[in-house]
Amino acid sequence: MSKISSEALLAAVVENSDDAIVSKTLDGVVMSWNRGAERLFGWTADEMIGQSIRKLIPDDRQAEEDAIIRQIVAGRQVSSMHSVRVRKTGAPVRVSVTISPIRGADGTIIGASKIARDVGALEHARQQLAESERRFKTLADNISQLAWIADKEGWIFWYNQRWFEYTGTTLKDMEGWGWKAVHHPDHVDRVVERVQRSWDTGELWEDTFPLRGKDGTYRWFLSRARPIHDENGEIFCWFGTNTDVTEQRVQAESIQTLLQEVNHRSKNMLTLIQSLARRSAPGNDEFLKRFVRRLEALAAxxxxxxxxxxxxxxxxxxxxxxxxxxxxxxxxxxxxxxxDVEIGSRAAETLGMALHELATNALKYGALSAEGGTVRIEWSVAEDRFAIDWHETGGPAVEEPTRVGFGTSVIRDIPRTALDADTTLDFAPDGLRWHFAAPMKAVAGKSV
Incomplete structure (x- = not known):
């Protein structure tokens, strides 16, 4: 294989480079034009050699060429300048340009070499990234919550502006586990234990605790964090928020205090009603006993x-x-x-009274009035319907009463009306049976 001269090798490199490589005289006349320049600008070497380089420069940027020539004449390189040039079609193209002086054999500067690269796609990507960053910052710094981001190990490396405004701290203060400094000492150990469990297991984290503000006072925050997964399903960071719930807690405490006061006054009223009943029906001990029991059930x-x-x-x-x-x-x-079933307040009142009435009757007349008698209560939820059964066994033989009293209404009729329920009261000889069934939405609903 014949040796390739250094000049030929250099010429081959220049000619086959993806970048546009151009040389020009100090007055801007093009002396060389490689294939990369043809691809980038659209003109062939024959069309550009001997022509002015200013042919590529938009009218509003001609002053750039003057500044470039001054720097080249001064022997300085122009490095990575971003600008706009014009293609043969007239379309603009964003380029990154590096220009270096060319010296003759005696060291005199006789021209300049220019390397240009299309950075339109890169600039577009940078603009999109900058816009995305701007939108994220606008959103993150203007939401009402304090917000933060931690790595997969729980090391917090970013907080939004709200956090710093509330706590009066800096990122240097708070980075990593620095946030413990603004937690109340009575709660911080519990918080650390619970959040560390989420870091270790990947479970969603939720907790409520006080945080110290820059004025030294504490406010209560409902705090949540969720793991963010990558394309492989692995956790790569956590995003968390802290929502101020101080006012809601104060309101809830006020409501609870008010409810307790209403409850106290209502129970005083029930006591007064008991006293009135005793005075109004002297000598009717059985009536008074049942009446008082029903009032006690209401109180419970x-x-x-x-x-x-x-x-x-x-x-x-x-x-x-x-x-x-x-x-x-x-x-x-x-x-x-x-x-485990939770029911609404209206269902609780209705079912509570029915169960109390059934138990009273069982103790007086039914299975619990005899030794060995039993009562079995079972409830279930299936296909959005709730059911509860009362079954007595081992008691005296059961006979259906000849008169329908208030107790029967509480057990059978009131649940039907109040909860849209199906109720049956079966006076089977071997033991009373009561069945209640209603739509779960009626049982779980809250009374107004």
Whole structure:
């Protein structure tokens, strides 16, 4: 293989470069024009050699060429200048240009070499990135929540402006685990333990705790963080927010205080009604006993609903509250079981009174009035319907009463009307049976 001269090798490199490589005299006349220049600008070497380089420069940028020539004559290189040039078609093209002086054998500057690269796509990508960054910053810094981002290990490396405005801190103060400094000392250990569990397991994180503001006071925040996954499903960062819920907590406490006060006054009224009943029906001890028991059932329901802010009640808790007097007498002979179910306040009032009435009757006339008698209570939820059954066994033989009293209305009729329910009261000889079934949405709904 014959040796290739350095001059030939250099010429081959220049000619086959993807970049436009051009040489020109100091007055701007093109002396060489490679294939990269043809591809970038559209003119062939024959069309450009001997022509002025200013042919590529837009009218409003002609002063750039004057500045370039001054720097070249001074022996300085023009490095990575971003500008606009014109293609043969007249279309503009964004280019990155590097220009260096060309020296003769005696060291005199006789011209300049220019390397140009199309950076239109790169500039577009940079503009999109800058716009995306601007939008993100606008959104992140103007939401009402404090926000932050942590790596997959839980090291926090970014906070929004709201965080710094509230805490009066800097990123240097807060980076990593620095956020512990603004947590209340009574809560910080608990918070660290719970959030670390999420970092370790990938579970969503939610917690409520106080954070110290720049004025030194603490406010309560509901805080959440969720993992962000990459295309392979792996966690690569966490995004979290802290929402100020101080006012909501104050309002909730005020409502709870008000409910407790209303409950206290209502129970005082029930006590007054009991006293009036005793004075109005002297000598009717059986009536008074049942009447007082019903008032106590109402009071028990009310206590339970107040503890739950008059929203929803756990059914098991309701059964235990309403039947506590019967459980104390019957012990293990009164059993109940079913799934965890929360019911609305209206259903709690209606079912609570029905269960209380059934238990009272069972102790007086039914299965719990005899040794060995049992009561079994079971409830279930299937296909959006709720059902509860009361089944007595082992008691005296059952006979259907000849008169329908208030107790029967509480057990059978009121649930039908109040909860759109199907109820049956079966006076089977071997033991009373009561069945209640209603749409789950009626049972779970909140009363207005």
């Amino acid at each position: 329901n009310q206590d339970l609903l107040v503890r739950r802010a008059w929203t929803v009640v756990d059914l098991r808790e309701l059964v235990e509250a309403q039947l506590s007097f019967a459980i104390g007498i019957a012990g293990s002979n009164l059993e109940f079981d079913g799934p």
